[in-house]
Amino acid sequence: MQQLAELGAKDDRIDARPAPKRKTFARRKVTVRLSESVCGRLDVATDRPGIGKSMLVEAALEHFMSPAPSVEALLRERLDDVHSRFDRLERDMRMIAETVALHARYQLAVTPPVSQERQQEAIRLGDERFKVLAQQVDRRVRQRRPLMQETIESLHSQSQGGVEHETDERATQTAEPQRHDQKAGPECSGVAQGLNPREEGNRSRGDRDHGASSPDAPRDSRQDSRPIPPNSNPNPRGESEVSRKAPLSTWRMILSVFLPFAAGYYLAYLFRTINAAISPALASEFGLDAAETGLLASVYFLVFGLAQIPIGVLLDRLGPRRVQGVLLVIAAGGATLFGNASSFPELLVARAMIGLGVAGSLMAGLKSIVTWFPRERVALANGWMIMLGSLGAVTATAPADWLLNYVGWRSLFEILTIGTFAVSGLIYIVVPERFVDPQIATAARKPLTLWSVYSDQRFLRIAPLSATCIGSAWALQSLWASAWLTDVEGLDGKSRVSHMLFMAVGLSLGALLLGAIADRLRKLNIRTEVILAGVGVLFTLAELALVLRIPLPSLLPWFTVSMAGAATVLSFAAVADYFPREFAARSNGALNLLHFGWAFTIQYGIGFVVGQWPAQGGHYPAVAYQTAFGLCVVFQAAALVWFALPWIRTWGRNAFGAPSGSLAGSGVSSVDEPILEPCAGGDW
Template sequence: MTATLRGAVAARVFLCFAMGYLLSYGLRSINAVIAPSLMAEIGLSNADMGLLSSAYFIAFGCVQLPLGIWLDKYGPRRTESGLLVIAAIGAAVFASSSTLTGLWIGRALIGIGVSACLMAAYKAYRQWFAPERQSQLASWMLVAGTSGALTATVPVTLALPSIGWRGVFWIVAAMLLLVSAAIFLSLRGLERRFAASSAGASAAHTNDGGYRFIFSNRYFWRMGVLALVVHGIFFALQTLWAGPWLMTMLGKTQQQTGEILFMLNLVLMLSYLALGWVAPRLRTRGINTHRVIGVGIAAMILAQVAMLFTQSEHAWILWLVLALFVPVTTLVQSQVALSFPASLAGRANSAYNLQIFLGAFIGQWGFGVLVDVLKSYGASPSDAFRATLAAAVAVQVAAYLYFVASRAQPSH
């Protein structure tokens, strides 16, 4: 059957998946806001906080490769709705825990549970919508995700005094169950309508050669190193260490930090919208995509370099500058998907996502460990944070130079 969803039915499909991704992205970012409360109540160190937050990313990353197989075998409706139940259980475990171990298990279950929120949407859109709608839908999903990050800043900050971080997670658990039910129940008929068009896809789960081909591809690694290092470190900063940096380095209060993080995610959302409009026009004018990626990644790194040397009252604006260029990473992922045959596009995206979340896990945990180690050797908190970000910048520069030096090109 030809994929031609329009009108109210199309809106229902988009909203179901968009709400799932909104919650996923919000849960990814929320620790940057609740970190001071968690550290004070549970008695966590910086390294503990980094390990706790990174549980989401390592669990999420571990699921990415089998996720591609599950989506092909069971479809996006059943896969995402089932996993969101696990996320709800994880939120409940997190809300009721009083030890690092309990919090880590809850956070890891959340990571597993929301692992399909973007990939399931992309698979459903490919099956149920016309080809010319794909880039627009992908852009709107990123806007929905960034909206989730926005809800995890000022709204959560305002809710903390009245219901605390535990109350926030109980509410999130209920919302995850509602979205799971909406996807499972309201999309059942659509899945049956389009079952015939995807009947051949289920055979893909028996062929592991797809991943072998992807991971042996030189072009995948040219782009994948940017996901692992640059995108991964940004996620580590956005979802955890931006908040402590603003408070430690710039002396911001928790409320001011929440407001700045809100603005950061607002700029990020608007930048995604702008890129969705600009990117096709760049291609029609013959502007090289790799050159655009190179300029954007360089700008991200330079913004972080400026943070190392600026502690003025308005230095927080540099975080907005960083957010302005982050959407260029979506071009990287698009290049990866387009560089493989359509039959491998889903697994190529999952493999790329694995690099991002592996990098975020290492970045979140490693940042906290290095800060604590430097402080144990007598460094002040501000010097420890500055030296740790400098190390992160150095690794990103190395990844950028590899991307620039590599001559690998898409083979498809």
């Protein structure tokens, strides 16, 4: 009772508080005159309780003074809505087109060629499977259940931990096809019976694993749905974190990414071709013969080539900025040792250090291009990179000859040491961290190895042609072109330097020209490999003109040789299409290993062959060079035949008739013929 009394007293105290004043608005009295009919309607409307005349008149005036939106505004709003719907429709159509293209490329890559005996059976089985596919597509369309949307929602539910919801959804999806199969009738059952149980199992298992097996599809999110501890490192391999920032602008890419790596490649080309200018001074000071001169020049290619694979792995893992910045310091040390060498072994060690230090210059530049530039502009950017880098070959001609006469070869290498240190610091300070998008980060988990490169049919088709042509062109231009012009053409020092300068300019222009041609023809669906084969044919003809001493201006064949050295624009652009972006440095390194390995073999081999003839007055006979160059032509011709072998087989099959049991003459349209048969699973 006491508690109730206290509660009542508390209520009395609460009720005793003054009530808050209601907020009122100032009102003015306005006299208006209305017609009798409007006054009558106003009286009828205000008969209901709670509605006054002032309230009603005020509401009517408010509605009159704030009219509804105009027809134009409504039409504009509706058109904006239609426009947004069309944007979503365009996005969905692009998604569908990309999905179909990726699936088609995957199927073309993994489908083996069909033998002549099994082509009819394969066509019949494909027709039956297509009927099943059409029925499934029709069911999906009628039920309005997009498979892509279902999969995306399922992945989202898995990432949020909705395991029970996913299980119920799968049960529903399983029940619906069963009900549909029961209604489908004997036709669908008969089609399903056309596939043996093993093929049915493989097909269902392939449907489940397609996302993980396709080269361009992301991994199954169930493999990544494990919880990550709060203090754990989500990137245990030490790779760069996935950047969430916007891509670099065009000018920033050029100034802070492209030009620093182009400067590094410029130094690599300068170190590569400088031996043609300093070899007479080295031969006179150290008493070197042709074999020793060839070994000194080719050891650069040997070390350069052997370092391609390890440097490629480091570039993919650590990024081009760190790797290239450190390697150029090694090159600067090698230049310092070369400038202070007092014996032939010291020259060899210093030359090897230079080769190791600049071994990543080209690959780092190509890696940066693949990472930051659009894929359709890779060939053009490669052309500009190699064009600017090949200006080092231009510098190694007349400018280097002038510096040699003015300061000597030892002081020249002191200048190169300072420049190499400067470029190393520029790359390490100016170049930003590599940009890795989520697609690359996901694809990086796929089990790709170097064996994936060297066992790829497309790589095996293009690698011999690229290595024999580009490696031979490098070997000739960096050393033996100067010797040919002196011993065979009989040119003096000034004329020889002019020819070498012209060749260096041809190398630079060739890189830019080939990149632009590849970029233009790519839009016309002409593959880069075809252009590379054309360059190989021209290079072989130019060497034949030199070997046979065809009466042509010597500048013409040597200009073609220099342009062939720029064909890396084409081969690296082709290899970039074969493998994922995060594997670019290793795939380029695998090809570059063959380039420099062949350059070492040819450069040393030419010196070995030429050395079999006795020198006469410090000059070797023309037949020695013709024999050595002729061997190069033989290897290049064999590589061209190997590259063109699929077309040769196809031409022979069409010219001499297909064997019995093939599709020829069976009335089957050409679209049903095995499209992968001519190149044995290749991509062209």
